[in-house]
Amino acid sequence: MATTYNFSTFTGATKTFSAFLPTDIIYFNSDNINAGQAVFTVNATGDAVMTIAGKALTFTGLTIDNLTTANFTFSNGGQVLIGDIKDNSINNSVLSDYIDGRAGNDTVSYDSAIAAVTVNLATATAQNTLGSGIDTLANIENLRGSQFNDTLIGNALANTLDGGLGIDVLIGGDGNDNYLVDNPLDQVLEAAAGGTDTVSSTVDYILAGNVENLILLNNATNAIGNASNNIITGNTRNNILNGGTGQDTMIGLGGDDIYIVDNANDKADETSVGSSGIDTVLTLVNYTLGNNVENLKLIGVTNLNGTGNVADNVIFVNYGNNIIDGVSGNDTVSYQFGSTRGVTVNLSLATPQNTLGSGTDTFINIDNLVGSTFNDTLTGDVNANKIEGGLGNDLLNGGGGNDTLSGGFGDDTYIVTSTTGYTIVETGGQGTDTINTDISYNLSAYSSLANIENLTLTGTNAVNGTGNAANNTLIGNSASNILTGQNGNDILDGGAGSDILLGGAGNDTYTIDDLADSIIENASEGSDTINASITYTVSANVENLTLTGAAAINGTGNADANTITGNAANNVLSGGDGADKLFGGLGNDTLDGGAGVDTLTGGDGNDSYYIDTPSDSVVENTKIVAGATVQEGTDTIFSAVTYKIASANVENLTLTGTTNINATGTDLNNVVIGNAGNNILSGAGGNDTINAGDGKDTLDGGKGVDTMRGNLGDDLYIIDDVGDRAIEAASEGFDTVQSSVSFTLGVNVEVLTLTATSVINGIGNAGNNMLTGNSANNILSGLDGDDILDGGAGTDKLTGGNGNDIFKFTAVGDTKVAAPDIITDFTAGSDKMNFANLHTAAVPLILLTDKGADFTHTPGEIKFAASGSISADTTVSVDLNGDATADFSVLLTGYSTNLTITDFIV
Numbered sequence: 028m029a030t031t032y033n034f035s036t037f038t039g040a041t042k043t044f045s046a047f048l049p050t051d052i053i054y055f056n057s058d059n060i061n062a063g064q065a066v067f068t069v070n071a072t073g074d075a076v077m078t079i080a081g082k083a084l085t086f087t088g089l090t091i092d093n094l095t096t097a098n099f100t101f102s103n104g105g106q107v108l109i110g111d112i113k114d115n116s117i118n119n120s121v122l123s124d125y126i127d128g129r130a131g132n133d134t135v136s137y138d139s140a141i142a143a144v145t146v147n148l149a150t151a152t153a154q155n156t157l158g159s160g161i162d163t164l165a166n167i168e169n170l171r172g173s174q175f176n177d178t179l180i181g182n183a184l185a186n187t188l189d190g191g192l193g194i195d196v197l198i199g200g201d202g203n204d205n206y207l208v209d210n211p212l213d214q215v216l217e218a219a220a221g222g223t224d225t226v227s228s229t230v231d232y233i234l235a236g237n238v239e240n241l242i243l244l245n246n247a248t249n250a251i252g253n254a255s256n257n258i259i260t261g262n263t264r265n266n267i268l269n270g271g272t273g274q275d276t277m278i279g280l281g282g283d284d285i286y287i288v289d290n291a292n293d294k295a296d297e298t299s300v301g302s303s304g305i306d307t308v309l310t311l312v313n314y315t316l317g318n319n320v321e322n323l324k325l326i327g328v329t330n331l332n333g334t335g336n337v338a339d340n341v342i343f344v345n346y347g348n349n350i351i352d353g354v355s356g357n358d359t360v361s362y363q364f365g366s367t368r369g370v371t372v373n374l375s376l377a378t379p380q381n382t383l384g385s386g387t388d389t390f391i392n393i394d395n396l397v398g399s400t401f402n403d404t405l406t407g408d409v410n411a412n413k414i415e416g417g418l419g420n421d422l423l424n425g426g427g428g429n430d431t432l433s434g435g436f437g438d439d440t441y442i443v444t445s446t447t448g449y450t451i452v453e454t455g456g457q458g459t460d461t462i463n464t465d466i467s468y469n470l471s472a473y474s475s476l477a478n479i480e481n482l483t484l485t486g487t488n489a490v491n492g493t494g495n496a497a498n499n500t501l502i503g504n505s506a507s508n509i510l511t512g513q514n515g516n517d518i519l520d521g522g523a524g525s526d527i528l529l530g531g532a533g534n535d536t537y538t539i540d541d542l543a544d545s546i547i548e549n550a551s552e553g554s555d556t557i558n559a560s561i562t563y564t565v566s567a568n569v570e571n572l573t574l575t576g577a578a579a580i581n582g583t584g585n586a587d588a589n590t591i592t593g594n595a596a597n598n599v600l601s602g603g604d605g606a607d608k609l610f611g612g613l614g615n616d617t618l619d620g621g622a623g624v625d626t627l628t629g630g631d632g633n634d635s636y637y638i639d640t641p642s643d644s645v646v647e648n649t650k651i652v653a654g655a656t657v658q659e660g661t662d663t664i665f666s667a668v669t670y671k672i673a674s675a676n677v678e679n680l681t682l683t684g685t686t687n688i689n690a691t692g693t694d695l696n697n698v699v700i701g702n703a704g705n706n707i708l709s710g711a712g713g714n715d716t717i718n719a720g721d722g723k724d725t726l727d728g729g730k731g732v733d734t735m736r737g738n739l740g741d742d743l744y745i746i747d748d749v750g751d752r753a754i755e756a757a758s759e760g761f762d763t764v765q766s767s768v769s770f771t772l773g774v775n776v777e778v779l780t781l782t783a784t785s786v787i788n789g790i791g792n793a794g795n796n797m798l799t800g801n802s803a804n805n806i807l808s809g810l811d812g813d814d815i816l817d818g819g820a821g822t823d824k825l826t827g828g829n830g831n832d833i834f835k836f837t838a839v840g841d842t843k844v845a846a847p848d849i850i851t852d853f854t855a856g857s858d859k860m861n862f863a864n865l866h867t868a869a870v871p872l873i874l875l876t877d878k879g880a881d882f883t884h885t886p887g888e889i890k891f892a893a894s895g896s897i898s899a900d901t902t903v904s905v906d907l908n909g910d911a912t913a914d915f916s917v918l919l920t921g922y923s924t925n926l927t928i929t930d931f932i933v
Contacts, residue, residue: 127165134169134187135162143175143193149182149200185222199224208232234271265304268295279306288314295320316340325349325365330386341397344385353392360390361397363417369401375408375426402437420458425449434460441479443468453478461500464490471495471513484508489524498533516553530555538575539563556590565589565603574598579614584621597632615660631659636677638666647676663698666690672697682706687722696731705740723760726753737762737776746770772796781805781819791828815861822846827858833932835861839915844904847916855924860917861932862889866907872933878925882911891926899923 126135137144142158148170153163158173170179174192181188181200188197189207196214197206203222206215209229217224217237225240226232231249234241240258241250243266250259252271259268263281270277274292283304286295289311297306297319307322308314315334316323324343325331332350333342339357344365351360362370366385373380374396379389384399396405400418407414407426414423416434423432424442432441433452441451443464453460455478462468462479465486470476471493481500482492489506494513501510503522510519512530519528520538528537529547537546539559548555548568556571557563564583565572571590572582579596584603591600595613602609602620609618611629618627619637627636628646636645645664649656663679664672671691672680680690681700690699694712701708701720708717710728717726717735725743726735732750739760744753746766753764755775763778764770771790772779779789781801789798793811800807800819807816810828817835818825825834825848834850842848850860866872866887875882875890878901882888886909894902901922904913 124160125163125165126167128167130166132168133166134171135164135167136171137173137177138171138191140173140175142173143177144173145178145180146170146172147180147182148184148186149180206238278302279304283307285309286320288312335392342393344388346385348379348386348388350389351391351393353394355392357394357413358392359395359397359413360388360393362399362403363397366399366401368399369403369419369421370399371404372396372398373406373408374410374412375406398435434458446472451475451479464492465504467491469493470497470499484522494531537569565591588623593630629659629662633660634662636662636664637683638664638670639668641668641670643670645672645674645677647674649676682708682720692729694730701738708735744776786821795830818842818848823848824851825849826851828852831857831859833859833861834917835864836915836917837864839865839907842915842917844913844916847902847918849918849920850922851920853919853922853930855922855926855930859930859932860903862905863932865905865915866933870907872905872931874926874928874931876925876927882906882909882913884909884911889931893923894918895920901926 137159140159144156144158146156147154148164148167153161155161158175168184169187171189172179172191172195176193176195177190178196179188179190180198181204183201185202185204186199187205188199190197190213194210194212196216198216199221201221204224206226208226211230211232215226215235215238219237221237224238225242226234226238227242227244228247229245230247232241233251234253234257236253239255241252242260243250243262247262248264249267251269252259252275254272256273257270257275259270259275260278261268261280261284265282265284266279267285268277269287270293272289274290276294276296277286278296278299279302280299281303284306286308288308291312291314295308295317302319306320307324308316308320309324309326311326313332314323316336318336321338322341323333323335325333325345328346330347331345335342335353335356335358337355340353341359341361342351343361343363344351346365362385368384370382370384372382374390374393379387381387384401394410395413397415398405398417398419398421402419402421403416404422405414405416406424407430409427411429412425413431414425416423416437416439418436420438421434422440423434425432429448431450431452436457438458438460440461440463443462444466452475459480461481461483463483463485465488467490468482470479470482477495480497482494483502484490484492484504487505489508491509492501493511494501494515494517496514498515498517499512500518501512502520503510503524503526505523507524507526508521509527510521512519512535514532516534517530518536519530521528521544525541525543527545532552534553535555537557539557540561542561546566546569548566550568555569556573557565557569558573558575559582560576562581563572565585567585570587572584573592574580574582574594576594577596581599582591583601584591584607586604588605588607589602590608591602592610593600593612593614593616597614597616598611599617600609600611602625604622606623607620607625609620609627611618611634613631615632615634616629617635618629620627620643622639624640624642626644626646647659647662650659658676662677663681664670664677665681665683667684669688670680672693675693678695679698680692682688682690682702685703687704689707691709692699692711692715696713697710697715699708699710699715700718701722701724703721705722705724706719707725708719710717710733712730714731715728715733717728717733719726719737719742721739723740724737726737727745728735728751732748734752735744736754737759741760742762744764746764747768749768753773753776755762757775759775762776763780764772764776765780765782767783769788770779772792774792777794778797779791780799781787781789784802786803788806791798791809791814795812795814796809797815798807798809799817800821800823802820804821804823805818806824807818808826808828809816809832811830813830813832814827815833815835816825816827817837818841820841836842862872870887872887872889875888879892880890882890886907888906889903891901891903894900899921901919902916903919904916906912907914
């Protein structure tokens, strides 16, 4: 039942309440209370909350051990607060207070201050706190500051100073003081010999001088001591505890803690109840691990000794010469942080060993190894070792025993001498890894090897290797091996010896160096490639062949569509059947696609191509030499079919066989050669050389100054440049030149026919020639030999030269009466005029024998008469239709004698 106490006339006398209940209420008039008077003492029997009702006066928050006066105010001034024998916690008001803690360990709190306070427990008189009035403190041991930047000063007793929020300055004085800090910028000031002091921190903290101990609370993680002999205690988090100089004791409690020591007598203590985690000591001195600490890391470049304990330790070496003793347990030496390059370490060596990358180290009672971040060579002993390569391309050898080998990231290599007694651990995506073994080995036999890509057989025994589902590289030794790729895009290299290589499914690559090597590929098992350093023919179901090395070797395809690539030497590449792609590379190569529509690319060098279908494609490119664009060589196509060079960078074309086929060049200076059949050989542009071979051939150099050789057969030359040459040897047939320019026949060429419509001329040779003009005005000269000259249309000038020449007139319009053709050297009795094509058999030609006689209206009459100013010339005219008018005429210059019918061919 609640009790109500009414002290409206209270005069300041002390009033004691016993057995006060939380529901009790006190009333009094605050006007009767004067500053500095003792008001009341409460002896509560349990937790209690008391309300004092009256004129604007409340008092709440009573407990048996703490008298709190939050919200307790007086309308006429400050408080008078008196504790009891308990440990009281008294909240100061913002007014001027008198606070007496009496007996017990009492605390005054300035939580309600309106600004930063400065409070000194050593001051017995009234002191201006700045932020909370002028207070007088008596029998007070501890202080708690405000939310501002406070300065709290202790006395000669053992004080607890808690700055609260803000950046505080805590000065302990004498006594064994405790400091509570919550800001890394809080300052703790202790004089020398000022007791044994402790900082309890909720944040990472560095001890100031003359403070001995540091305790981490709540979420604090890291602690650093000073030059004293500190005791630093962590919490359940993963702490970093650094004692600084001095002989320090560091206590981890829980979490994965790190201890930093610089004195051999520093102690890392993990023996407390609740201690757990994987803990590490970082040391700059020789050090032996205490109990329950797992790892030891040597720091710096000094030659240090590191000693473990009975646990399974990991000891990290530094850059100096180390002596490492694991003591007992399953202990590991790690080079993860103590090397400048790859290390070579062998656990079977009891003597100091030069690791090459991290000083000269000695190992005692060490079971396991962890490599550096570089390329390491790590070897175990006869015991069960665990060896980890770490980063880098590492070489791992278990030695003997039941070993576990883990290469980690990098392209690692494992030495294996047995199919049992070890475990290899590789995670996918950590590199391309290899097993080196001198026994027959199957990568697919163990699931743990799924991420091992390569297998290399060592030694000299005839052993075999089998891959897995990955893309494997399988390499044989010097004996005869069987290598099986299984799935994946595999690389198989048998090495020396007579090897059998089975790629299996996937796009496989074979390396061949012996004709006794055998490749087995089934149909539909991928697109496969052979790299051969010898002359080689592609096996069935293998698509591609690449020649390697520097020797001049050859490659031959099969019935499939092959891709064959040469090396830098002179190669002969043959595609066989199928639509093949051949690449010559460097060197003067010969490329023969064989049957099928093939693509042949010669590359650098003077290459030769063999073509058997017009759809075969030849590719030649240019290159840059000294800043200039030049051809990749002088290249030749040998074709058994009609072929036109499609590549602008191929120079020569030769027809093969005896079939009547044709060849066409490019705008380059081509050499085009015919076969034994009847060919049409065209040079196109450029200054070409055309050699016809046997057969009845047509040679057309095209644009440019061309040289054409007909050889056997009745050949036809097409001339379009005065520099063109038609060359024939004796007795090589009856040959013809058709020229669109003025031209002189070379020796052993019989016929010259002028083409086009330009005014051009033709000259024969010493042989019996047939010269024919075009529709323009031509000059034809037969020179020596019995020549036939036919001027054609136009007013032509014909000179037979030596020999019995025939001047042939094929059409009436070939020579006009007004502008007749001219014969300059007609000789009666040896030369003849051929009018046979000018009439029909029904109208024979008749010569009027009298010089100067007129036509008689008889069809077919031929008359001749003197002409010229001195009558030194003779005009021959013909009346074909009997109208007594000449239908055509011929002028014989320098001829004035009579003519007979024998001078004509009618």
